[in-house]
Amino acid sequence: MKRLGILTGGGDAPGLNAVIRAVAKVAGAEGVELYGFRNGYSGLIRGDYLKLEKQHISGLLHRGGTILGTNNRENPFNFPVEEDDNIVYKDMSNKAVDNLETLKIDCLIVIGGDGSLAIARELTEKGARIVGVPKTIDNDMQGTEQTFGFDTAVTTATEALDKLHTTAESHHRVMVLELMGRYAGWIALYSGVAGGADVILIPEISWTMENVAKKIISRKEEGKPFSIIVVAEGAKNPKGEQVVRETIEGSGDPVRLGGISHLIARLVETTTGFESRATVLGHLQRGGSPSPFDRILATRYGEAAARLALSGEYGKMVSLRNGLVTSLDFGDISSGCRTVPTNHVLVNAAKNIGISFGD
Amino acid sequence: MKRLGILTGGGDAPGLNAVIRAVAKVAGAEGVELYGFRNGYSGLIRGDYLKLEKQHISGLLHRGGTILGTNNRENPFNFPVEEDDNIVYKDMSNKAVDNLETLKIDCLIVIGGDGSLAIARELTEKGARIVGVPKTIDNDMQGTEQTFGFDTAVTTATEALDKLHTTAESHHRVMVLELMGRYAGWIALYSGVAGGADVILIPEISWTMENVAKKIISRKEEGKPFSIIVVAEGAKNPKGEQVVRETIEGSGDPVRLGGISHLIARLVETTTGFESRATVLGHLQRGGSPSPFDRILATRYGEAAARLALSGEYGKMVSLRNGLVTSLDFGDISSGCRTVPTNHVLVNAAKNIGISFGD
C-alpha cells in the first residue's frame, strides 16, 4: 500500500474536514501518501488534486465545510464535457477508474451521501477500489445509525428555537421555524424536542391544520398565549400543496422559495387569530464548526475508513451500529431514505409530554 | 416619590429585561414601588399590571425578550375598543393619563422605539410624567449613539455569516444573507465587516447589479470562486422594485416575504453564472440572550432612567453620547431615522479593505 485518495461529494456538512484529517493522520502514521481530489468526482475525472501534507491538515478538526471542495451536480456517468463550444453529457466513469490506476491510488475514500455512494458502488463494479463514508446532515441514510453533521444541525436549529422563544413569548405570537428534511423529519424531531416546540410537523406523519390550531388554542387556555411550531421542509401541507412559489414583481417568473412555514404561519393567523411569523433556517444548518459529538464521530469514521483501506477491505461503507463503528458491503445498503417511524421512541416520548404532531 | 411604573413597547429586543431589572434594583434600593404594565400601552389603558418584586427580577439580566410582554399595534390615541360586538378605534390617551394618577404612579418609564416614544411625548403634553428609554435593534434612533439589542443582532448576524462562509467556500457559491434594516443599514454594515462579507448592500447607498457582478468575478480571478453578499432588507433593488411577493399555489393571494435576497441570488446566477443561495435571517436577530455589551448598556440606561424619574426630571429620554449616558428632552429629539452617512468612517474603512457597496 503506497497511496490513498480521498474526495468529498454532495452537500457540505460539518465534520467533512475532521474525516479528512483522521484519514490523513492514519495514512501519515503508516507512511502512506494521500491525494485529495478537488470538488468531488469532478477532480477525479479532471485530474484536479493535491497531495495532502501535514500543513493542510493543521487546524482542520474544528473547521466546517471541506477544504477539498464539493460538488453535487457532476456525475461521472453523466458528466458535462465541452465539445465544439457546447456542453454535452457523457459517461466518463471509465476515465474515473483509469485515473485511479494512472495515479497509482490503491484505494479511494469517498465521503458522501446517497448519490455519491451509489456512484462509488457503480465504480466499484467497474473495478475501482473504494471505501465509503456516509454523510448527510439529515441523518436519513440507510446502513448507519447516525451521520456526522446531524448533531451540529440539531444544535443550530435548537439555538434558533431558543431565540424564537423570547419573541414568541414577548409578543404572544406563534413562531414557525422551517428546517431541513425533504423526506425525513429527524432534524425537526430532535431539535423540536430539544428546543421546546409545541408542535412538530414532519413528512412521515400526516397532520391537519385543525389539530395544530387546537394545540395553539389549548395552550392559550392554559395561560400561554404563544406557541412554537417546527416544520420539516418536506412536511406535506394539509391541502396537498407542497411548494410555495414567489413571483418577482414585474417578472412573473416563479422561483422556488422555502415556503411551507410561510403557508403555515398564514393559516395559523386565519384559523386562530394569533399573529404568526415564519423563519426558514436554510443553509445555516449546514455551516459552522462541528459539535464535539460530530467531531468525534467524523474522526472515528475517518480512522475506520483508513484502516479498511489499508487492510484491503474495499467496496464497503463505514457505519455506526449500537454505538460501534463497523462496516457493511455497498451491496448490503438498503435503498431509499431512512425515515422516522411513526412510533419512534422519541415521537412517543414527545407526545407523552404534550407535543403535538398534528395527527 | 412612592411608586414608579414601567412598560415595554414595540418590537422586542435583547436587553429589555436588563433595563427592567436595573430600574427595579434602583427603585428597590430607594424604597420605591415599581408597577409593570403588561403588553405596552395596552396594559396601561386596560389596567393590566403587576407589582414587580424581587422574585420577578431574579435571573433577568441574561434573558432575551421582555417579561412584561410588548405590543406594537395598540396606540392609546387610536385604541381598539369593543363596542356592540365590533372593534372601534378611539382616542384613549386620557384614560392612560388618568390611570397613572389613579394608580398614584409618580413617573412612568417607557422603553420603546420611535413610535412608543412619540406616544410618550404626546402623553407628556397631556400631563403624564414619563421618562423614556430608547430601544431598537436597528440602531437607527435619533438622539442616541447606540441602542441595546444592536450589538446582539450584529453578533447573531456575524455568526450566520461565519456559517455561510464554509458552505460558500466548499461549494464555490455566492451566499446572500438578508438582514434587518428597512431604512438604515447599520446591522448589515457592522456584521458585514465583522463577518468578512465581500459585498454589503444598504438602503443608503445606491447600487447596481453590474458592480456586484464585477466584484464577484474579480474575486474568482484572484482564485476565490465564492463570495458573500450581505443585504439590508430595505436596500433598493436596481430595478426599483423593493418587494418580492409569493403566491401560494392554488391560491393566488400574494403575501409579503423577505425577499430582496432571493431576487439578488437569482440575478447573481443570471449575470455571473455562479450558483447562489439566499438566507433571510429574520426574527432570529431579535432573539436570544443579550451580549455583554448590551447587558451593560441596558443596565446603564435603566439605572439612569430610574435616577431621572426619582429626581423628577420628566419628559426626557436617556441617551448615549460620547460613551456617557446622559439625557435629552423629548422635544429635542430629531425626527426621522438615523441612517448611515454614505461617508461613514466604517463605510470608508470597509471600502479601503476591498468591500464593495455596489456603488
Next chain:
Amino acid sequence: MKRLGILTGGGDAPGLNAVIRAVAKVAGAEGVELYGFRNGYSGLIRGDYLKLEKQHISGLLHRGGTILGTNNRENPFNFPVEEDDNIVYKDMSNKAVDNLETLKIDCLIVIGGDGSLAIARELTEKGARIVGVPKTIDNDMQGTEQTFGFDTAVTTATEALDKLHTTAESHHRVMVLELMGRYAGWIALYSGVAGGADVILIPEISWTMENVAKKIISRKEEGKPFSIIVVAEGAKNPKGEQVVRETIEGSGDPVRLGGISHLIARLVETTTGFESRATVLGHLQRGGSPSPFDRILATRYGEAAARLALSGEYGKMVSLRNGLVTSLDFGDISSGCRTVPTNHVLVNAAKNIGISFGD
C-alpha cells in the same frame, strides 16, 4: 395514583430541570399532582417542598442547574440535627419514609448520582416507593450508557480547548487543561479527541512524563512547536503524588487546589524546555444551558421515570441501553464506578490518529 414527589441530589448537572419539566408534563397530562422537595433529601426530611405548577415549569428546558436546589452533604441516614445548640448526626431515614406517607406521595422520583441512588435503594428497602434517574456529568455511573450533563460538559471542555489552541500556537507553548474525572476519564477522553489534544491523561491509563515529553518533542520535530495536554483531575501523577496543595503566605494552612495540571505544566517546562501553562476548568463544566443531546436525554429519562412511577414499577432506575431508555432494579446496578476500558474503541481510535495517552 394521585401525587408524585421529586427531588434532585448531588452535584448539579445541566439537564436536571429538563427532567423535572418532563415529569411535570406527564404528571399534568395524567391529572397527577407533583411535589418538589427542596435541596435534595433535606427537603424530604424537613418537609420543605412546593407544589409544582405550570408556571414553575415554563422556560425550564434550557436552564442549567435545578430549580429545586440540591445538596450533596446531607444524608438521611446520617443527618445533621440541632440539639442543645449542637449539631448531632442521626439516622433520619424513617422520617423520610414517614413524610412520604404523610404527604400521600405515591412515588418519589430521585434524580441523583451514585450516592443519592444508594440512599434511594436503602429507603426502598424501608418501604419507600421510589424511581431513580441517573445523573452525573462524569458519565461514570453503572447501569446506564450515558448520563445527561456529560455531552454539555464535553462541549464546554472542547470550547476551552479551541480557545487554548490559539494561544498554544501563537506562543509555541504547551497548554495543559485539567478536567473533571476523579476516577474515570470520560470527559477528558471525549473532549480531548473533539478538541484536538495531542496528549490525554486519564486515571485508567498509567503514564510517564518521559512519554509525554517524547510526544511534545516529536511534534516540534514535525514543525509544530506547541502541544495541548488534557488531563483528568484524577490522573495519577508519575511520582505517585496526586494532590497539589497551596499554602497561603503567612498562614501555613494547606488547602486543596485543582492541581495535577500545574504539576504537569512545571514538569513539561523542566523536561522539554517548552513554556507551559495550566488551566483548571473546574465548575464551569457543570454550568450553563444543556446541549440539545442532553435536553433530549433528560426529557426521555423524565418521561420514562414518570411512566414507571405511574404504572407502579417502583425500586427501579431508568437507564439508556443501545440507545433505548429502559429500566433496571436498584438491586441490579453494579457497584463502583464505570471507568474507561484501556482498550475502549475511542482510546484505540485516538491512538491510531496519533494521540498519546502517555503509556
Next chain:
Amino acid sequence: MKRLGILTGGGDAPGLNAVIRAVAKVAGAEGVELYGFRNGYSGLIRGDYLKLEKQHISGLLHRGGTILGTNNRENPFNFPVEEDDNIVYKDMSNKAVDNLETLKIDCLIVIGGDGSLAIARELTEKGARIVGVPKTIDNDMQGTEQTFGFDTAVTTATEALDKLHTTAESHHRVMVLELMGRYAGWIALYSGVAGGADVILIPEISWTMENVAKKIISRKEEGKPFSIIVVAEGAKNPKGEQVVRETIEGSGDPVRLGGISHLIARLVETTTGFESRATVLGHLQRGGSPSPFDRILATRYGEAAARLALSGEYGKMVSLRNGLVTSLDFGDISSGCRTVPTNHVLVNAAKNIGISFGD
C-alpha cells in the same frame, strides 16, 4: 512605497489576525508588498519572515491568536544570543534597524502592548520607521479608549459567570471567579456588571472581607442564599498578601498559582459559613474567535495603520478617541497603566443597582 513589514508582540489577543488581514488588504490594493516577521521582534532580528500573500490572509478574520506567532520575552535591547554554548544578553537594536533597511521595508507595523510599543518608540529614535497598533485584552493602555480583544475577553468571562450562576443557585454557594487584570480591573468591572455579579473586587478599589461578607449575608436575608464574586487577579487582598503559592508535596518548591480567588473562597467560608468555590479563568480569556466588535475594531486599526504607513506618518500609534480611529505620536502616549477611576460611570451605575465593591 514598495514594502511594509508587520509583527505581533506580547501576549496574544483575539483580533491580531484581523489587524494583519486589514493591513494586507490595504497593502494589496495599493500594490505594496507585506513581509510578516515571525514571533515578534525575534523574527526581525533573526531575519525570520514570510511574504504575506492572498492565501495567507484567507479565512483570517475570525481566527484567534496570530499566524505570525508572538513572543513576550525577547527584547531587541536585551536579546538572548548564543555565544560559546552560553546564552548572553546583548543590545541587538541596531540589528533590528539594519534589517529593516536591508529588507527595504519602508515602514514596520508593530501590533503590541506597552512593552512592544515602548521598544517601537526606542527603535524609532534610532531611525526605524514604525507605526504602532495598541493591543491588550486588559484594556489598560494609555492613549486609546479601547483595545481589541477586550470585548472578547469580557464575553468569555460573562459566559463563565452565566455558567457559575446555575451552580451557585442550585447549591446555595458563593462562587468566586478570578479574571485577568494585574493593575486594572476593566475585565472584572465589565463582565461583573454583564454577568450579574454581586461583588466586584478590583485593584483600584480597597476592599475588606467584612464588607464582602455583609453583602453575602444581606442577600441571604433577602431570600437569595447564593452570591457571585468577581475578582481581578491583581486585587489586593485585605491583609496585604497578594500572592498565593503552592508547594508540591515532597518538593517544597513554591510556584505561583492564580490564587486570590482561592483565598477569598476560603475567607468566605470562614466568615459567613457559606460553601464557596473558586475558579480561575486564566488563559481562556485570551483565546477563541474575536467578537464582532473586536473584529471591527481590529479591522479599523489595521486599515488606519496601513494608511498611516503608506502616507509616511511614522512614529505614531493608531488610537480610538470618541469612537473615531485617529493617531498620536509615540512621544505623546502617557506612561503607566490606564486604571479604572474609582468614580468611573460604570462603577457608580453598578453601585446604584446594588453591586458591592467591598469598599
